[in-house]
Amino acid sequence: MASQKKFDLSQRRNRATLLSIIPGLGQLYNKRFLKGILLMVVTISFLITTWNYIDIGIWGLFTLGTIPREHHSIQLLIQGFISLIILAFGIAIYVYNLRDARKDAIAIEKGKPNPTLLQGVRDFYNNGFPYFMILPGLGMLLFIVVLPLLFMVALAFTNYNQYNAPPRKLLDWVGFDNFVNLINIDIWQDTFLNVFTWTIVWTVVATTLQIVLGLFLALLVNDKRIKFKRTIRTVLILPWAVPAFVSILIFSALFNPTFGAINRDILSQFNLIIPWLSDPFWAKIALIMIQTWLGFPFVFALFTGVLQSVPSDMYEAADVDGGTRAQKFRFITLPHILFATAPLLIMQYAQNFNNFNIIYLFNEGLPAVRGQNAGGTDILISWVYKLTFETNNYNMAAAITIIMGVIVMGFAFYQFRKTASFKEEGRY
């Protein structure tokens, strides 16, 4: 019964909606002539200018080209994605057109007079304002961030590598072959397992260390008996202030076994020479220490800010009840600061998971390891970098990127649930 009513053509709103299947017609029917003609012009020019491009793009997305040398699979792929984005905009305008015709028709049914031209323009400006504001940024975001990510996802399902590269050859969609190879071919399997486990160990150990050190120092500086707080804080934040690439390169030199100061000036006093760069184990230890050095100041600064907001009457109440220092920390301080900073701490884990800079700048992921095609300290992202830019194994790099993406989504999911900003979104 209800659905019948919905498509009742004797109602003006339904006739207007139906008519605007050809954009503009419904508006003309509503006697909104300027708007109708504008919409028609926009539609026609949209179709004329983009039809060819979109046609080839969508075709390319499915076939990746049919004639080698003439069709460039990669360019077709990108054109395909750009077409999808343009198409999405087109559909958005189209849907707007349908809804607009319906809305105006409803207004007429209710006996409201048609707005004057000026008023119509003003309404359009008022309703469209937020869209105008986000449009430039959204466009950039789509083309610079989203499009490349989509492209990367697509590559994982092709056979694009050094030996099978356009324009000489065409690419094909190969389904999940790359993922299967990652598990089934020995060298990939070994490398993937090694790199993956090290990535997890690296993320957990390095990030936890920097959080613990940051927290500990924040608690110490916050102690009432400590003087010169400002100076101490400034010095402790220094490692964050120095550009990371500079400090990593400095450490890389400090740890250098031949001229680095750590072996030459410090450890030689104890007759120790540690192969920091050539032994995977020691290189990993060095990396974790460096990351702790680089990362703790952020956590420290964060906690210092939050600690000052813990209400002091809670501690006073605890004092009255005879609470020990450990209890106060466990039941007042820790819950308070973790509640306030959990999303940012999760971000720290996500950042270290993808911390390309330190791995690459310290040692380029080296030393090399027999029987695998990644270095001993490579984490997933630096391995992807090497696969892409050094050995041109684009398909495998993309497949690994997708696996990384899934893991990052896990972080993101947790983030969404914890981020307090979203909890009050309902207000608007």
Added chain:
Amino acid sequence: MAINRKTKSRVEVAFIYLFFIIMFILIGYPLIWTVMMSINPGTNMLVTQLIPESPTLEHYKWLFTSPNSDYLIWYRNSLGVAIANSLGSVVITSLIAYAFSRYKFIGRKYGLYMFLLLQMFPALMGMVALYILLTTIGLADSLIGLTIIYLGGQIPFNAWLVKGYFDTIPRELDEAAKIDGAGHLRIFTTIMLPLAKPILAVVALFNFMAPFMDFLLPRIVLTSPEKYTLALGLYNFINDQFSTNFTRFSAGAILIAVPIALVFLLLQRYLIGGLTAGATKG
């Protein structure tokens, strides 16, 4: 008993200070070592001394005066990218943040989700596509291409940051202005922007500093040495012949690190404030 507690407290404080001193050494040693390297004569790392017998500024002079040194060109490139990036990002992100903070529109909630999600995907994941894209539109190996990528890449994080700040500006202010007949853009320019100056300054500043610190993107986008930015140039400095150029690298690095560190120390308060406000508001 009372004396006991007092001495215990004193010992504790002493240990805390001791710990700070150890931290100071750990933090200071690499930094001071670099400064010392930069005033060591010659380029042979094997004969450098922590406290050089004859300190010299020859490396600093070399950077600025030697015909072989591209340092000034790199500095100019970085400065250009930095200024464009800083101004552009403030304009783009403040527009987006205003829309997200004050208006209700279709896709608003998903847009916010998208910002959060995209923050976590490093640009590197889409690097191949970016490079191919830039090549197709003829902007590979150009500073403009680099700037555009920076501008697009900063949006998710900064839009979030600025939106969080805008949310803290009372809505009564713009409603009052609306009653007085101010339009959307007028409210934006006369009420929101002036009140949001602190966070906009932070956005401008961090986007100004980013091109000085980033090395990965320039490395992928830029290929000719006369287009290098500072970070990339310095990296290649030591990567070509590591042990022979480190003293020069130190001098060049110090000249970047010192101004950046100073500005950073002055402004980190605002950044932390912005971060926690965005993440824990409510």
